[in-house]
Structures are given as C-alpha cells and as structure tokens.
Amino acid sequence: MPNQSPSQSPNQPNAVLLIHCPDQRGLVAQIAQFIFQYNGNIIHSDHHTDQQSGLFLMRLEWETSGFQIGRDEFAAAFLPLARKMNLQWEIHYRDQPDRVALFVSKQSHCLYDLLWRSAEGELPCEVALVISNHPDLGPAVEKFGIPFHVFPITADTKLAQEKAEIELLRQHRIDLVVLARYMQVLSPQMVEAFPNHIINIHHSFLPAFVGAKPYHQAFERGVKLIGATSHYATAELDQGPIIEQDVARSSHRDTVEDMVRKGRDLERVVLARAVRLHLERRVIPYGRKTVIFD
C-alpha cells in the first residue's frame, strides 16, 4: 500500500497527476521536467498512447516533501504547460482519501468485504454512508458505526428517490459511489450526476451474460468458467468501461446455487480491486475503455 511505502513521509504525502491530451512529441520529457524543476521526486510515472484515437494518457506520482509548489498554487503554476500541450488533468494528494457511498440491496458479501477492508485500512477511503432500497442490512452496517439510509424504489418513485439520494450524496461530499450488488438499474440522471465515479460489479464475464440472472444464463449455456466484471456505470446497462475482470472454474456438477456461491468470492475480490485502482488514481476511462496504471 502506498501509505506504507518507505518513500512516503506521513506529513508530506505523494501527489498523483492524471493527464490525457492529444499525442505529441515531448510530453513525457516536458511534464517530468516540470515536476523536477520544482524539486518533486518522481517515484512512479507511466503513460500510454492510444494509436486509434491519437490520445496520450499519463499517470505521474511524486513525493511532495521538498516540492516547491503548494496545493493551492499548483493549478496556476501548471497552467502554461497545460495550455501549451492542451492537457486535461487532475491532481490528487494521497492524504485526502475519497469519501465513498456504498449502494446495496439485500446481499451482504460485497458490502461486508468493503466495510472490513476500509476498517482495516486496506482501502484508502472513508466510507461515509450506505444507501439501500431495503432495510435488511441496516443492523450490519450500523455495527461498523456507519450511517445507513433506506430509499425504497418502485417504478413510480424511482426518479424522485434518486433525486433525494443525489441530494444526500452531495450533502456528504461523496467522491465515489460503489454499487456493491445494488439490484437496481440507475437512471441517466444518477449516472450523469457522477460521471465515471460510479463503480458497479456485474456477476458475469462481460460482455457475456448482460442483464438479469447471469448465473442462470451461464448455467443454461454450460460454460466451464464463470466470471465477474467491475466497470464504471454508464447510461447503457452493463456497457460501461471495464476496470477489472476475473474468472473461476465451473463444472457440470455446479448447480446455479454453486455458481452463485463461487461467484460471490469473485465479485468481492474483483470489486475491491477496482475500487482500490480508482482510489489510487490508477484508472483513466476514455471512450468505452480504461487505461490501468498498476
């Protein structure tokens, strides 16, 4: 975990810069030079050029100990280079963990997993609240000392309830929404309120078995591997940019219930990996894809 790495002092945490821009010569050199000239010690840099779209994407991490640009000065100092190279960018300081909201329905496995990881310091975030369309998981969440809000959803109330949820998320200054087996399709308004900041876990190896009951579909098809996929939610169901996927062996002996059980282990690990990659600013989505700087 970066928080524990020997190169990071607790008071002077690392900064992470994410960049995407049109591909052009000199990007690596000039951006690295900018950090270096202000005495930043680059501890990791990685970049990728998408040949089809002519897009350059970069992640740069440096120690802020000794770095000569303050947090509130960075934008102004970086502006000339950003303009010249036509950069889109964001900066993130490792000592400012994201505030996260978890959405759940009735299943507890992904919820518990994320709460445990957060409580043990394994995920660099603060779980600020949990939202559900059912009251069932309230007691479990409250054991962790985290507020639990119920928003029952019907076809009629969905838009109004989502509006109230968005309001609540804004009040709590939520950076990231994680759908931890939330069994509702989000409306476009919710997706647009947090573009590329809603992470979902789908219990299949996408694009196979889109939509409802993927384990039943997998059982009917007789596949020899089952999968799980974590992706950013977009307006189109199960079509958002994929962050992480994994699979497990299945056989003719597995009932649908066995697949569901094996799948839970996949879902927990795949979702947790995706959330961690996002929180550490290792993901840049573009078009239907992601670049993962791991």
Place this chain on the structure above:
Amino acid sequence: MPNQSPSQSPNQPNAVLLIHCPDQRGLVAQIAQFIFQYNGNIIHSDHHTDQQSGLFLMRLEWETSGFQIGRDEFAAAFLPLARKMNLQWEIHYRDQPDRVALFVSKQSHCLYDLLWRSAEGELPCEVALVISNHPDLGPAVEKFGIPFHVFPITADTKLAQEKAEIELLRQHRIDLVVLARYMQVLSPQMVEAFPNHIINIHHSFLPAFVGAKPYHQAFERGVKLIGATSHYATAELDQGPIIEQDVARSSHRDTVEDMVRKGRDLERVVLARAVRLHLERRVIPYGRKTVIFD
C-alpha cells in the same frame, strides 16, 4: 496418460463404457455389478445426474485383463440390463485409437501443436489426414508424413466440396474431425454427417464475441481477459456444447496483434485439452451442455 498407467497391461487394455439414461434408483449398483460379475476390475467410475432433465450420465473404466466377456460378445451380454434400465451406451477399448482428420486454413499454430502431440504419443489418436481450403500448410504437414488434401471453397462450390470431403472422411474411416482454426462455417450436411464428432476452437470466451474477428471485438470492448473455447460444432455458429475454456490476462497495452499472439497460446492448449478429453471418452454432450468426467 492412461496408456502408461501401471494398472494397464499392454495386451489387455482398459475398456470405457459411456451411458446415459433416465435417472432411476440402483443404476450405479447394477452397472458396477455387471462389470464385477464378469470379473472386470473397475479402475474408475464417475456419474452425474442432471436434475432438470432427469438424466443420468456415467463413465466406467475397467481392466479387460481377466474380463470374461469378449469384444464381440459385449453387446449381447449387456443387452438385458440395457433394456431393463433403458440405457443408451457406447463402449470403447483403449487400444483402438480414434482416426482423426484435421481441418485447417492458413494458420499453423493449432495444426503444429496437434501434430506434435500426436507424433510424441501425447494424444491417443492417429492423425489420418489433413484437409485445408488453402495449399499453404501442405509442406509443413507432409514433413510429418501425413496426407494433405486441398479443397478450395467458394460460396458456389461449398456444398459440393463438403460432399467430397465427407466422402474422403468416410473412405478413411475417420472417427473425429478437429477444426484446427479452419476459417469456414460448416454447412448442416457436414455437421449432421458427424454429430458431436466435430470439435472446433473459437478464439473467444463464448458466449462473448460470437462470430468473426473476436479479438477485434475484444479490443474494441476493452476487456481485461481474453479467452478461447473448444466446443462441438452444431448447425448454429458457435452455439455447440462447450468442452473446455480458458482465459489469459490482457491490458490496454495490448494491440489486436498482441491479443492474437496471446490467444494462439490459449487456443492451442484449450483445443488440445478438449481433443484429449474426447479421445479418452471423458465427454458426454447432452442438449447444449457437456458432462466432463476428468
């Protein structure tokens, strides 16, 4: 490899019995009892009941050394029990390796792999001939001393050429056809000539990316794993019962060409595993699925 197992004498090879029938009490006991009463030593038995369809499927392997029923007597001896329990069955003796025909186009990786495995004794079969719609791989095949036949295919000639191929396969008493990256869709006449005896390799994790150019589809979708699937060919493209699947990691760094290269390693191994399972009579297809007794 069974051929090398200490329990098998070279002159008295093992017999394998595959059975499927309606589920009913006493199947395991009565079938095992039949083998035992004629002094067969069961070295492996496995079975599966499909609850949905009420189907019982079984594989039984025993040493024929000391077995009191000769090969030409087995059907008659087994008839009463088979009738009583309504069994469908086939028997296979391990010293009678299948005669196999490989179908290829221009890509050599699966072809070479299967020829090498066969030549080294790793696959219990005899590759009797190779058929292609292109002449390119002829010299490579002939180095292995195996006949190579070219049947160019166009939309107009396809049915007639396939008829000639079926004729040739019958002349050579072919038991199994393996489509080792044969880039033609078979017509129903070919599939029906060898029902559940044509094995294909599809270069994706089915049912994702059915049809043409699956690696291009995978690249566009931005998946984090690529796959390969071996299945029995049926009249519907890429819809036959799946025998084996596997996946490999992919990342944003992979071009389509990288995926193709990584995929070749998957395809070779997945196809070889499926062919081996079939040759050792470890597969029973039923409906859209397979049972694998491994």
Place this chain on the structure above:
Amino acid sequence: MPNQSPSQSPNQPNAVLLIHCPDQRGLVAQIAQFIFQYNGNIIHSDHHTDQQSGLFLMRLEWETSGFQIGRDEFAAAFLPLARKMNLQWEIHYRDQPDRVALFVSKQSHCLYDLLWRSAEGELPCEVALVISNHPDLGPAVEKFGIPFHVFPITADTKLAQEKAEIELLRQHRIDLVVLARYMQVLSPQMVEAFPNHIINIHHSFLPAFVGAKPYHQAFERGVKLIGATSHYATAELDQGPIIEQDVARSSHRDTVEDMVRKGRDLERVVLARAVRLHLERRVIPYGRKTVIFD
C-alpha cells in the same frame, strides 16, 4: 450447496460414507449394492485407487429419504461387508453440522471471512467458539454473538495453556479446529488430540517458504507468483497433507506490504475452500497426501 440441492428433502438429509481399504475387485459394485438393496438413492459416488500403496478410497452420498436403515442401525447392518472387505469407514449425515473452533491471533481477515460465511449459511457448520492468544479480536467476535476465549501463550505456559484449550474444546464437543492465522506452533499434544481435524492456512505456496515470514522470503527471492496453502496440521511444521492451494501474480512493484495485502485475499479463499471441503466430507487424508472428492 448440497443443502440447497433439489434432490435433498429437509427432513431426510443426505448421508455421506467415506471408506478406505486395501484395493480389491468388486468394491464399487458391492458397496453400491449395499446402499441400493436398502433403497438408498446414490446421488454421488467417487473413488480413487492409489497404485503405490494399493489403497482404495471412496466417497458415497445418498438420499436417506426411503433408506431402510436407521442411523443407529447402520453400523451393525454394514458390519458384515465392512469386515469381509476390510473397510475403514465413517458415516456423516448432512443435517448434523460440525461444531467448529477458530484459533486466531491478531489478524482479522480469515476470522471475519469464516464468521461471515458461517453466519450467511455458506459453510455447513456451527462456529461454537473462538480462541486467541491475544485479546484484540474479542469485540469483533462478540458482535457475532460467539464466545471468545483468551489463552496467552509463552514458552513456559504453552503446554499448560494448550491442555486447558483441549479441555475447553472437549467440553464444547468440537469436531474441527481451524487455525485462522493463529501465529503459534502447536505442540504434538494438541495435534494428537485432533488428528486430521485441525486445518491450518500457511501464507505461501508450500513447500516453498516454510516457516516464518514467507512473504519476506518471497520478496527476497523475487518470485512472480505468491501463494497460500491450507493443510492438516501435523507434528512437523508446515508438512501436513495439503487440502488446497492457490496463487496470485506478483511483480517487482510489490513491496512486502503489497504481497501481504494480496496474500490476505488468497488466504481467505483458500482456507474457506479447504474448510468447506472438510465439512462436506470431501477430503480423505492418507500418508502425506489427500484425496479430494469435489
């Protein structure tokens, strides 16, 4: 999960018979015949012959609905066949879940995982108590409503404390002890009190990196995969029969802390799989090995 399978009525649960004996002709037939003649419906049977030792090992599962031998009559009814074939055997009824004790030290990941699985009905057992050499995890355990006992261990007190633990385990009629990252080496008295009924998780791919600090050893060696191994505890450290293993990718970017974090996900899943296999009576240990009937 067998508990949910359509073939099992809630009042008449399945029975599982585990057998090992010298290899001989007719074992499968005669044992299956025994179950059948008393109207048991075999839903799964599997067996294995170890050629080196001439040992036959079998697992047989049948529906007790309609089975004509009561639980207290089985031993007597089975005795003649067991004597004739020289069988060692045990029978287990699926509605009598094992009583399990968890041993932990300060790390919570395996503990939480097993408590969650047990609470959700995913593991067919009852966690009767948790024992630790440190008080730290007490509050977490008590949230689950499970008794927590602290037995501090020093070199001087070890034998006495273990004696008290054994006493406590017997009072609670414990069937299985799970060392869920318990950082103490057990003395032979403890191992002998529960032979082949203590399951440990070791955080390496055994036999690589036996003993202390395996992730540090793995880091120093520069391996590209890290592993976890679940095995029965024996008097020799990390040498017991292996039940389950798995691995995950590692790279030069991983610090020891990263390996520890990745390893936690492996340990949880590998230990849970091993415990499930044992609880479902799918493991037969023999010599330094296990047979897994999955």
Place this chain on the structure above:
Amino acid sequence: MPNQSPSQSPNQPNAVLLIHCPDQRGLVAQIAQFIFQYNGNIIHSDHHTDQQSGLFLMRLEWETSGFQIGRDEFAAAFLPLARKMNLQWEIHYRDQPDRVALFVSKQSHCLYDLLWRSAEGELPCEVALVISNHPDLGPAVEKFGIPFHVFPITADTKLAQEKAEIELLRQHRIDLVVLARYMQVLSPQMVEAFPNHIINIHHSFLPAFVGAKPYHQAFERGVKLIGATSHYATAELDQGPIIEQDVARSSHRDTVEDMVRKGRDLERVVLARAVRLHLERRVIPYGRKTVIFD
C-alpha cells in the same frame, strides 16, 4: 508485437534504452529530455526504484524516425549525461534481432515450440544453431534448416566440451543461450561466459522442488498445483533471477506421468514468455531478482 505496431516504420525501427544507476532526483526528466531534444518520439517509458538497494532501473523506447543521433554517434552523445548521473546502460535497435542458440537433450516440446515461434515470426530472434548432448533431436531440427551440433557430455569431458561449445557460440556471435530442457548442469565457466544471457526453464514452481525430478517430488508431496519457472542461469543450481513463472491445477488423480504431461504445456509457455521478454529488452536482472517492464 512491436514489429507490427502502427507506430513503427519498417526502415526506422524503435530503439530501446535500458538503464540502471543509483536513485537520484531528476532521472526521468533528464533522460526523457535527452531523447526529446534530439527529436526522438518516446512511445514507452517505465521505471522502478528498488528502495532497499537505492537502485533506479529504467526502460525507454522511442521511434528512431526523425531521431537526430545516428547509431554510431549515440554513445558519444549520451556520455555526458551518463557520466553525470552515473548510469549503466545499453541500447538496442529493434531491427537487429538477437542471435540465439538452443541447448536441448532428448525432450522435444520446448525445442519445437521455440523453433515454431521463431519460424512464424512470433519471437524477434534468429535461431542460429541447436546444441545437444544427444543426437536424437537432430532430424527434427534439420527439418527447420537449422544447424545441429552434438556434444556428448560425461563427467570427464564436460569442461572440455563446454569450452568447445563456448568457442562455437562465439564463432556464431550468439547473443542469448536458451536451455530448452537441457538436462545438464552448466559449469561456472559457461555461466560466466554469458552472464545473465543464459535462460533456463525449471519444471517446478521455484523455490519449491529444486534439483532433480521435481514432478516426482511434487507427486510425493501431494501438491494441488504444479509449476514452471524460467530464470537466468547462475553458478548456483536453480537459484538465478526469476523471469517468469506459472502454475496449473493438479489432483490426486494425476500420476507422475500426468504431471509431466501437464507440465510440458506450462514449460513451453513460460519459457517462450521469458525469452520474448528478454529479446524485447523488458528484463533487467539485479541481485537475485529481475525487473520486468511489460
């Protein structure tokens, strides 16, 4: 494959620079700046800092189309920066494939695999010759039109034969030696003649099962996964820096022969991946470890 990537013109191939040096500020910026000021278009850069040893390691790839420093001028032009930062470095041009010698004994699987990959253009190298201590594989090698040399080895003749081999390798200007299941331990003189330029495949998951007959050792220990490891050969047997590893499932049903067969598939793929990583200059060995820039 980089050779096929759209960013690389056939006449102006990419250059790859590998660097290691003491860690210090400004390395990324100044090295990237050097390439940029001479109009090199960096298409990939990656670096790693080993905290324990204070070592900085870097791989930089750029298009030479438009690059203003000729091949024979590079060393002189780079010298000032290299001296100032105390860099150790080597440069490689992608149009100059390594000349490779394969060492084999009697097993053909890795040999065939590498010959096929090389012939199909999948590995960017030229297999210049094959050396063996047995004549058996000569005919197979000669089918590929590659010279085959036999050097029988006994305890008495080993040093003299190796000397002759080194001589032959030098005559052929061999860049890389690949031990493709060569069943001889190399003496220190051979290792020292090609330091970090001899790649071996060991048929176990190192450091488990060092030395002879690892599949027999794995069988005796009852492991649930078998592995293969590719590493640079050093004077100490099976102790060199690991380049790549992988594993496959095994079970109690596998005989030693089954493990050997499954292992062949692992060995081929793991060795081919390691050779490819080396040929593309993606490996920097240091101490007992490697950095892999993939």
